[in-house]
Amino acid sequence: MELTYVDFGLKPLPDQLVIALAGNPNTGKSTVFNALTGLKQHTGNWPGKTVLRAEGSFIHRNNKILLVDLPGTYSLLATSADEQVARDFICLGRPNATVVVTDATCLERNLNLVLQVMEITPKVVVCVNLMDEAKRRKIRVDVDTLSRELGVPCIPTTARDGVGLDKLKDAILDVATGVTVTSPRRVTYEPYIKQAATQLEARIRPFLPKWVNHYWIALRLLEGDSSIIKAIWSRLEDDSVRAVIKEGTAAWAR
Amino acid sequence: MSVSIVPLSQLPNGGSGRVASLTAQGLIRRHLLDLGLVTGSWVEAIRRSPAGDPAAFNIRGAIIALRNEDANQILISID
Amino acid sequence: MGTLNSSLSSLLSNLAQEINPKETQEIRDSIVGSIYSCAEAIAEKVAHHELERRSELDQKIDNVVTSRLLGIPIMLALLGAILWITITGANYPSEMLAVGLFWLEDQITKLFIMINAPAWLHGVLVLGMYRGLAWVVSVMLPPMAIFFPLFTLLEDLGYLPRVAFNLDRYFKKACAHGKQALTMCMGFGCNAAGVISCRIIESPRERLIAILTNNFVPCNGRFPTLITLSMIFLGGTVATSYSTAAATASVVGLVLVGVGITLLISWLLSKTVLKGVPSFFTLELPPYRKPQVGRILVRSLLDRTIFVLMRAVVVAAPAGAITWILANIFIGDLSILAHLAGWLDPFGRLLGMDGIILMAFILGLPANEIVLPIMIMSYVSAGAILELDSLNALRTLLIDNGWTWLTALSMMLFSLLHYPCGTTLLTIYKETKSMKWTVFSALMPLAVAIIVTLLVAQTAFLLGLV
Numbered sequence A: 001m002e003l004t005y006v007d008f009g010l011k012p013l014p015d016q017l018v019i020a021l022a023g024n025p026n027t028g029k030s031t032v033f034n035a036l037t038g039l040k041q042h043t044g045n046w047p048g049k050t051v052l053r054a055e056g057s058f059i060h061r062n063n064k065i066l067l068v069d070l071p072g073t074y075s076l077l078a079t080s081a082d083e084q085v086a087r088d089f090i091c092l093g094r095p096n097a098t099v100v101v102t103d104a105t106c107l108e109r110n111l112n113l114v115l116q117v118m119e120i121t122p123k124v125v126v127c128v129n130l131m132d133e134a135k136r137r138k139i140r141v142d143v144d145t146l147s148r149e150l151g152v153p154c155i156p157t158t159a160r161d162g163v164g165l166d167k168l169k170d171a172i173l174d175v176a177t178g179v180t181v182t183s184p185r186r187v188t189y190e191p192y193i194k195q196a197a198t199q200l201e202a203r204i205r206p207f208l209p210k211w212v213n214h215y216w217i218a219l220r221l222l223e224g225d226s227s228i229i230k231a232i233w234s235r236l237e238d239d240s241v242r243a244v245i246k247e248g249t250a251a252w253a254r
Numbered sequence B: 001m002s003v004s005i006v007p008l009s010q011l012p013n014g015g016s017g018r019v020a021s022l023t024a025q026g027l028i029r030r031h032l033l034d035l036g037l038v039t040g041s042w043v044e045a046i047r048r049s050p051a052g053d054p055a056a057f058n059i060r061g062a063i064i065a066l067r068n069e070d071a072n073q074i075l076i077s078i079d
Numbered sequence C: 001m002g003t004l005n006s007s008l009s010s011l012l013s014n015l016a017q018e019i020n021p022k023e024t025q026e027i028r029d030s031i032v033g034s035i036y037s038c039a040e041a042i043a044e045k046v047a048h049h050e051l052e053r054r055s056e057l058d059q060k061i062d063n064v065v066t067s068r069l070l071g072i073p074i075m076l077a078l079l080g081a082i083l084w085i086t087i088t089g090a091n092y093p094s095e096m097l098a099v100g101l102f103w104l105e106d107q108i109t110k111l112f113i114m115i116n117a118p119a120w121l122h123g124v125l126v127l128g129m130y131r132g133l134a135w136v137v138s139v140m141l142p143p144m145a146i147f148f149p150l151f152t153l154l155e156d157l158g159y160l161p162r163v164a165f166n167l168d169r170y171f172k173k174a175c176a177h178g179k180q181a182l183t184m185c186m187g188f189g190c191n192a193a194g195v196i197s198c199r200i201i202e203s204p205r206e207r208l209i210a211i212l213t214n215n216f217v218p219c220n221g222r223f224p225t226l227i228t229l230s231m232i233f234l235g236g237t238v239a240t241s242y243s244t245a246a247a248t249a250s251v252v253g254l255v256l257v258g259v260g261i262t263l264l265i266s267w268l269l270s271k272t273v274l275k276g277v278p279s280f281f282t283l284e285l286p287p288y289r290k291p292q293v294g295r296i297l298v299r300s301l302l303d304r305t306i307f308v309l310m311r312a313v314v315v316a317a318p319a320g321a322i323t324w325i326l327a328n329i330f331i332g333d334l335s336i337l338a339h340l341a342g343w344l345d346p347f348g349r350l351l352g353m354d355g356i357i358l359m360a361f362i363l364g365l366p367a368n369e370i371v372l373p374i375m376i377m378s379y380v381s382a383g384a385i386l387e388l389d390s391l392n393a394l395r396t397l398l399i400d401n402g403w404t405w406l407t408a409l410s411m412m413l414f415s416l417l418h419y420p421c422g423t424t425l426l427t428i429y430k431e432t433k434s435m436k437w438t439v440f441s442a443l444m445p446l447a448v449a450i451i452v453t454l455l456v457a458q459t460a461f462l463l464g465l466v
């Protein structure tokens, strides 16, 4: 019951690892993308430069990797179309790993997105970009502590000058192939929300494929956003998936 | 020491305060939250555009411009 | 498409009843709040600020470039500076290229004579295709290859969001989105790219407005036309510092006309077919970044050159061939081209132009950069001037064909306002997925162009200015 990438218009080779590149706008995603793939996506110093998804491939330590440059978003709570695209891809495109490119000079607002991505998938690498700018502005970022706090590998980079990219590639590969096992930091919600979400989780479980995070979806439903369920269902092209879920539904109805 | 509540749009340049509440509803509210304007966050008015509207604010380390009618829906407490 | 399973949809609707909207709002507030406080806590442990976060220099720059007094003048000055450098810088390479390419034409012609090639073949291939190419490369390429990298520098510096910040008020008055200014900036490079960039505007209504009006910023394919014509008719015959300044001022003026029309049409659309109020607007002003000057110059110079050369081969060469054929197949004692031009002429005159110019605009639909070359070729094929390797020669050619300053002004206005090129139309169709809006996006600007040139020309005639 593999869900393919076909409905995202992405056709990776069978032995290719798919890596998504997410992040706030203007943090250097396209610059990282270019540096890793050798392609020449347009970059520019304003939020919103990339509006079309770009794909490119590279080989690292004999592994073929397909990198997908997603539009920049502040959040994944699906308020805008871009956010929905990014969220759907990270959640339903099931990339082997997701790299979140962050701005070292503005960590707080970037971590907001990182935490949200980690709720959807544990396979996350954080790229702490723009380290040169942080240094110039006398902001010291303790990346090791950050890795420990987040529970996922965090790699400092200056993508524009190609600094830190080898380590980034290593980290991506290790997370994608399961060599590095992550333990993402969880956000603690207010007890009443936690409780409501746990209850709801049990109710929606039968309708959903196993590989999506049911707790996360329950939270979305609680805050009045059912678009993710609709997105999942519209993508369940595969009959076998549908069959499995039907079975679950029947069991639940009994 | 008195705390006063004003809409964000009335914060003078250089003035700062913390978000007390949002009066915006629906989509705009969600957008504002996503930008980091949750209750208690610190905001500073940075500058006005040549026509006075929009104005730019420091919201969690990023400079973000908002139009008056949107900034009106954010209540700020200053002390 | 998977339809929502019925028991699932009943679960969802049950849920909608169980939790009322007020509660969902509270839950959302709380969820976002929790995520941010977690982020805050981590950031506090990890990032150590020794100074104020915002760079002092950034503040100082912004104090000037967004100031009440200087904000807008600086924008105009920067545009003027870029155009001035473009005009000054393009002159010399343009002439070099023209001399070189027309020398090559002579050599190729000799070759054709040597191998006894038939005259029509020489006509189609050399006088048509090659000349079309040569004109695009010599007249259009240099300005494009200079303008674009300079603009990219501003983009990389981080100046464009400031432009949007300064102009948002006007877009708000037009019931449009402030980020439309950013899409217009992209339109300077290429309207097709401008149309795609409209995706940064969230609201469908405002996005459509931005798409439909993007054409009113002159793209790179039209700038050289505007520059050349204003050099010839406002600047005088030789490039002096005075003529460059005059040409710069007139092109800046045209851009302003384009912006004005954009705002006016946006407003009109908002009041008629695209009714609505302005939606939510946020714009991040990123820190200024030192552009990688060398890399940008080389990259975008190469990019542009390759782009223009590709378009020249794909579009200008065939268009050149077609123009030559039209000019050399005779029906009665007039060529097809002369018939068409004659037929369009009365209408062209009404708008202050002539039949040949209008025909060039029609044949130029696939790409704006071939309009001027097609027009020149059409004039040349009617007369027989051969050496066209300087602005001066071009001026003589145009004046011999009855041009006045009004002809130049009308053509510049028409070029600024008329329909977008074929590639852009295709892009508009892809972005809107609507034939109706695509057709509208061609006809609406055309109507605007006709109305404006008609008004200008008739006023000039009435006042006896020409």
Ligand SMILES: Nc1nc2c(ncn2[C@@H]2O[C@H](COP(=O)(O)OP(=O)(O)OP(=O)(O)O)[C@@H](O)[C@H]2O)c(=O)[nH]1
Pocket (backbone or CB within 6 Å): A023, A024, A025, A026, A027, A028, A029, A030, A031, A032, A042, A043, A044, A045, A046, A047, A048, A049, A050, A051, A071, A072, A073, A129, A130, A131, A132, A133, A157, A158, A159, A160, A161, C156, C289
């Ligand atoms: N100083 C410095 N600048 C960088 C670095 N990485 C990227 N930049 C610059 O930051 C700006 C934004 O980079 P992009 O790669 O376009 O950012 P993005 O995340 O793709 O942006 P969107 O597509 O708008 O979301 C560009 O001007 C880059 O040149 C870096 O490591 N150091």
Ligand SMILES: [Mg+2]
Pocket (backbone or CB within 6 Å): A029, A030, A031, A042, A043, A049, A050
């Ligand atoms: Mg990008």
